[in-house]
Amino acid sequence: MGNGSPRLSTARSDRGPDASGSSVSPPARGESLVKIRGLRFLREGRPILDGIDLDLERGKVTAIMGPSGTGKTTLLKLISGQLQPDAGSVIVDGQDVHRLSHRELYRLRTRMGMLFQSGALLTDLDVFENVAYPLREHARLPESLLRKLVLLKLEAVGLRGASRLMPSQLSGGMARRVALARAVALDPMMIMYDEPFTGQDPISMGVLVSLIRHLNDASRLTSIIVSHDVRETASIADYIYIIANGQVMCRGTPAQVAAETSDWVRQFMDGLPDGPVHFHYPSAPLEREFFGAGGDAQ
Amino acid sequence: MIGALAGLGRSGLAAVASVGRAHLLLLGILGGTGSLFARPRLLIAQMFSIGVLSLLIIVVSGLFVGMVLGLQGYYVLSQFGASESLGVMVSASLVRELGPVVSALLVAGRAGSALTAEIGLMKATEQLSALEMMAVDPVRRILTPRFFGGLLSMPLLAALFSAVGVLGGYFVGVGLLGVDDGAFWSQMQAKIDFHEDVVNGVIKSIVFGVVVTWIALFQGYDATPTSAGVSRATTRTVVHAALAVLGLDFVLTALMFGD
Numbered sequence: 001m002g003n004g005s006p007r008l009s010t011a012r013s014d015r016g017p018d019a020s021g022s023s024v025s026p027p028a029r030g031e032s033l034v035k036i037r038g039l040r041f042l043r044e045g046r047p048i049l050d051g052i053d054l055d056l057e058r059g060k061v062t063a064i065m066g067p068s069g070t071g072k073t074t075l076l077k078l079i080s081g082q083l084q085p086d087a088g089s090v091i092v093d094g095q096d097v098h099r100l101s102h103r104e105l106y107r108l109r110t111r112m113g114m115l116f117q118s119g120a121l122l123t124d125l126d127v128f129e130n131v132a133y134p135l136r137e138h139a140r141l142p143e144s145l146l147r148k149l150v151l152l153k154l155e156a157v158g159l160r161g162a163s164r165l166m167p168s169q170l171s172g173g174m175a176r177r178v179a180l181a182r183a184v185a186l187d188p189m190m191i192m193y194d195e196p197f198t199g200q201d202p203i204s205m206g207v208l209v210s211l212i213r214h215l216n217d218a219s220r221l222t223s224i225i226v227s228h229d230v231r232e233t234a235s236i237a238d239y240i241y242i243i244a245n246g247q248v249m250c251r252g253t254p255a256q257v258a259a260e261t262s263d264w265v266r267q268f269m270d271g272l273p274d275g276p277v278h279f280h281y282p283s284a285p286l287e288r289e290f291f292g293a294g295g296d297a298q
Numbered sequence: 299m300i301g302a303l304a305g306l307g308r309s310g311l312a313a314v315a316s317v318g319r320a321h322l323l324l325l326g327i328l329g330g331t332g333s334l335f336a337r338p339r340l341l342i343a344q345m346f347s348i349g350v351l352s353l354l355i356i357v358v359s360g361l362f363v364g365m366v367l368g369l370q371g372y373y374v375l376s377q378f379g380a381s382e383s384l385g386v387m388v389s390a391s392l393v394r395e396l397g398p399v400v401s402a403l404l405v406a407g408r409a410g411s412a413l414t415a416e417i418g419l420m421k422a423t424e425q426l427s428a429l430e431m432m433a434v435d436p437v438r439r440i441l442t443p444r445f446f447g448g449l450l451s452m453p454l455l456a457a458l459f460s461a462v463g464v465l466g467g468y469f470v471g472v473g474l475l476g477v478d479d480g481a482f483w484s485q486m487q488a489k490i491d492f493h494e495d496v497v498n499g500v501i502k503s504i505v506f507g508v509v510v511t512w513i514a515l516f517q518g519y520d521a522t523p524t525s526a527g528v529s530r531a532t533t534r535t536v537v538h539a540a541l542a543v544l545g546l547d548f549v550l551t552a553l554m555f556g557d
Binding site: 080082106107109110112113114116117118120121122123133134137138179182 | 423424425427428429430431432433434435
């Protein structure tokens with residue numbers, strides 16, 4: 001256990017290029033709704049994503065997992081055009097997100113939904129108005145039809161009875177379900193979930209897990225789940241990417257990832273406290289810290 | 299030494315970059331002006347929030363400032379036997395200077411800090427990102443109505459401040475100290491020029507309205523999305539807005555009244 005240099009990259013190279021296919025172009029699967037090629041994103045000169053390739057298949061639930069701070073949320077922001085990459089491309093439904101004009105990007109976003117980690121409900125509007133917001137903005141509907149649509153969306157997430165509550169009156173799980181109803185209000189082609197299970201009690205988590213899968217299948221959505229909740233995410237995902245150190249460390253179906261033997265993937269999937277990712281943050285030896293350079297007081 | 303110079307350079311570059319971002323934001327805000335005609339309710343809501351909810355502090359402050367002016371003015375003017383000119387002194391001070399300046403400082407403290415905190419918290423809780431993901435431009439939908447709400451509210455609040463201040467001066471001068479009622483009003487009417495005094499005061503308050511609201515919105519929009527970041531941004535709003543108002547007041551006064 002210790003103080004050496006980061007060993008994630010070692011683990012990856014140990015695994016060899018064929019262990020998961022991560023060092024070559026993604027294997028051909030069904031039609032991709034989102035194609036990411038050579039994506040590189042730097043923050044203050046430090047690479048957060050370093051030339052990654054992903055294919056997110058249409059109609060499927062794809063999970064992007066990895067330890068905290070590895071750029072999973074950044075990846076979602078790049079897919080939705082909220083951030084500009086330093087290199088590479090993100091193609092969504094045939095459109096290069098970062099080459100679109102402001103107007104074209106906003107038009108594309110009407111076909112994307114996003115569930116934020118905090119729910120991000122508008123705090124001065126009640127539940128009904130939060131779900132109605134995108135419909136009022138983009139669809140000129142008669143009030144009676146709009147009301148029915150909103151109540152149907154709320155019914156789908158089990159919160160029709162909470163339509164007149166304010167966001168401050170909702171539990172964390174309820175807020176995320178309302179946010180989910182809002183995200184699907186415009187019947188998008190894809191929906192992105194940013195850490196949907198974080199901080200949820202077991203009941204709320206179970207509800208969210210089944211809702212995500214059910215909505216994806218019933219509405220023929222394409223879902224992208226960014227999470228580090230391994231068991232819940234793997235239970236509903238059709239395909240999994242694991243990223244760390246700005247690279248794709250492993251990819252495959254849940255069964256393939258479960259069978260992966262590399263130390264790094266096993267540590268992440270099994271939640272082991274030490275392994276290629278060290279328990280200790282890199283630091284000088286404890287002896288040197290206590291007794292000065294070289295530990296000469298010994 | 300080199301480290302200090304490098305630090306100074308970094309601070310300078312950061313300040314210039316911040317000014318650049320503020321101007322880009324202002325352009326974005328002004329670009330959304332047309333959307334106000336489609337949704338006038340958003341503007342009315344902000345005029346209520348910035349203007350109507352500031353009424354109490356403006357009225358009470360205006361009354362006390364006018365009363366103090368009446369008291370101080372009477373003691374100075376009476377030494378020269380000119381206490382009948384109290385009305386002119388009180389009204390000129392209020393309409394030219396104190397009305398626009400003090401009401402701008404009060405609005406910066408009450409409504410400006412609230413705007414910064416609101417926008418900063420919307421950013422910290424990802425509400426602005428959520429709007430973007432709903433294909434709604436947060437600058438046009440959230441910031442533009444607040445900007446024009448502040449811009450339109452400020453001259454009205456300054457006018458109210460001055461009017462209440464004159465009444466405060468009247469109460470002290472005429473009611474308590476025995477200045478002649480007719481002289482108080484007639485001298486005011488004769489000496490206060492509509493263009494020279496009133497219009498210039500209104501121009502000042504419009505300029506202050508723009509600056510205070512712009513600073514408040516920029517600080518909120520540019521805030522680091524953490525509780526400490528929003529807190530620092532709110533403090534910066536009050537400090538920067540107060541300094542900008544006082545500095546601009548000098549420049550505008552020199553331009554308007556400096557022959």
